[in-house]
Amino acid sequence: MEARPETFHAVRCPRCGWSTDPSFDPPSCQQCGAMVEPQIDLSAVEVTPSDLDARPFDGLWRYAELLPIEASAAVSMGEGGTPLVDCPALADELGVNSFALKLEGHNPTGTFKDRGATLSISAAKALGVSDVALASAGNAGHAAAAYAARAGIDAHVFLPARASFTMKAMVNVHGGDLTVVEGRLSDAGRIYSDVLAEHDAWHPVATDDTPFRREGKKTMFYEVAEQRSWSSPDHIVYPTGGGVGLLGMYKAATELSDLGWIDSIPAFHAAQSTGCSPVVDAFDAGAETIDPVERPDTICGGIEVEAPGSDVELLSILRESGGTAVATDDDTILDSALSVAELEGIGIAPTAAAAVSGTNALVKRGDIASDDDVVAIATGTGLKEPDVLRGQLMRHGI
Numbered sequence: 001m002e003a004r005p006e007t008f009h010a011v012r013c014p015r016c017g018w019s020t021d022p023s024f025d026p027p028s029c030q031q032c033g034a035m036v037e038p039q040i041d042l043s044a045v046e047v048t049p050s051d052l053d054a055r056p057f058d059g060l061w062r063y064a065e066l067l068p069i070e071a072s073a074a075v076s077m078g079e080g081g082t083p084l085v086d087c088p089a090l091a092d093e094l095g096v097n098s099f100a101l102k103l104e105g106h107n108p109t110g111t112f113k114d115r116g117a118t119l120s121i122s123a124a125k126a127l128g129v130s131d132v133a134l135a136s137a138g139n140a141g142h143a144a145a146a147y148a149a150r151a152g153i154d155a156h157v158f159l160p161a162r163a164s165f166t167m168k169a170m171v172n173v174h175g176g177d178l179t180v181v182e183g184r185l186s187d188a189g190r191i192y193s194d195v196l197a198e199h200d201a202w203h204p205v206a207t208d209d210t211p212f213r214r215e216g217k218k219t220m221f222y223e224v225a226e227q228r229s230w231s232s233p234d235h236i237v238y239p240t241g242g243g244v245g246l247l248g249m250y251k252a253a254t255e256l257s258d259l260g261w262i263d264s265i266p267a268f269h270a271a272q273s274t275g276c277s278p279v280v281d282a283f284d285a286g287a288e289t290i291d292p293v294e295r296p297d298t299i300c301g302g303i304e305v306e307a308p309g310s311d312v313e314l315l316s317i318l319r320e321s322g323g324t325a326v327a328t329d330d331d332t333i334l335d336s337a338l339s340v341a342e343l344e345g346i347g348i349a350p351t352a353a354a355a356v357s358g359t360n361a362l363v364k365r366g367d368i369a370s371d372d373d374v375v376a377i378a379t380g381t382g383l384k385e386p387d388v389l390r391g392q393l394m395r396h397g398i
C-alpha cells in the first residue's frame with residue numbers, strides 16, 4: 001500500500017521557497033534551515049466544495065484529497081469534524097457582530113493536538129518506525145501517546161512537572177514511556193534532545209521536528225470555512241504557543257484561496273498570556289524574528305512556549321493577513337473561561353480562554369470592529385483542567 005498520494009508532490013520552505021522531493025521525514029530547508037511544508041499539487045485536486053458538502057461531517061480525513069497521506073494509511077479515531085458554535089451572548093458582551101467558538105475539546109483526547117497527532121503518527125507509521133518521541137507541555141504528549149498506541153508504536157514523552165495530572169496520567173494509561181522533567185517546557189525540551197540523540201531508532205514528533213502536525217492542524221481552517229458555507233470570518237483569534245495551528249490554518253486558507261473556494265483570507269491574530277508573550281513582543285517591536293522569553297510563567301500551559309521555532313513565518317502570517325498579536329494576563333484569561341462557561345454553557349481549557357480575553361482586548365483597542373465576525377479557536381476542553389477553573393472561582397470567594 002502506497003501511503004503517499006500523487007498529489008503530495010514536493011516539500012517546500014515557507015521562508016525562502018527552496019523545495020525538494022516529498023517525504024514523510026523531510027530534511028530542514030537546505031538554504032535557510034527552516035522547517036519545510038508538504039505541498040499538495042492543487043491543480044491535480046479533483047474534489048470540489050459540493051463533493052465535500054455531500055460527505056458526512058465526520059472528521060478531518062474527509063479532506064483526504066488535500067492531505068499528504070492516503071486516508072487508507074491513516075492512524076485515526078474520528079478526530080476533527082468539531083462543532084463551530086455560535087455564541088450570541090458572548091458576542092453581545094464583546095461588542096462584535098458574531099462570535100463563534102471552534103470546539104476542539106470534542107477531539108478524542110480533548111484537544112486539537114489530535115489533529116496533529118493523526119497526521120504525524122500516520123507519517124511515522126508509513127516510515128515504519130518503532131518509536132516516536134517528543135517534549136510537550138502536556139496535551140501533545142497525551143495525543144501522541146494515544147495515537148502511537150493505536151499504531152502499535154512506542155511513545156517516549158517528556159513533560160514538565162507543571163503539566164496537569166490528567167495529561168501525565170493519560171500518557172501512562174496509553175502505555176507511553178513518560179519522563180517528567182523539573183521545570184518548564186524548555187527544560188523538558190533539553191532533556192528530550194539529549195535522550196533523543198542517544199536513540200537512533202526514535203522518530204522525533206515534537207512541534208519543531210515534523211511538519212505533519214502543522215499539516216493536521218490546518219484542517220481546522222477547512223472546517224471553519226466549510227461550516228460558514230465556504231467563507232472566511234473577518235478574524236480568527238488563536239491561543240498561540242509554538243504557533244503550529246496558526247501556521248497550518250494560514251496554509252489552509254491560502255490553499256482554499258488558490259483553489260478559488262473562498263474569496264478572502266481572514267485576519268489571523270495570535271493571543272498569548274502576559275506571562276509568556278514572545279510573539280506579541282516581537283510583533284510590537286516590528287521585529288522579523290522572536291527573542292526567547294527569559295522566564296515564561298503562565299497557568300496556560302499550552303501557550304507557555306518561550307521561543308516558537310517558526311518565528312519568521314509566524315510574524316509574517318500575522319502581518320500579511322492584517323492580523324496582530326495580543327497578550328492578556330492570566331487572571332483575565334481565567335475570568336473569560338468562566339464567562340464562556342457561565343454565558344454559553346461551554347467549558348473550555350484555560351489556555352483556550354486566552355483567545356476569548358484576547359478578542360476582548362482586540363475589540364477594545366479597535367483591531368476588531370463592532371460589525372465584524374470573529375471565530376476563536378477553543379483548542380481544548382475544560383475537563384482536562386477543571387481544578388484550574390474551579391480555583392479561579394475560589395479567587396472570587398466562591
Ligand SMILES: *Cc1c(COP(=O)(O)O)cnc(C)c1O
Pocket residue numbers: 111113139140207239240241242243244245246302303349351352379380
Ligand atoms: C498546544 C496548545 C496550544 C498552542 O498550540 P500551538 O499551535 O503550538 O501554538 C493552545 N491551546 C492548547 C489547549 C494547547 O494544548
Ligand SMILES: [Zn+2]
Pocket residue numbers: 013014015016017018029030031032033034
Ligand atoms: Zn528556506
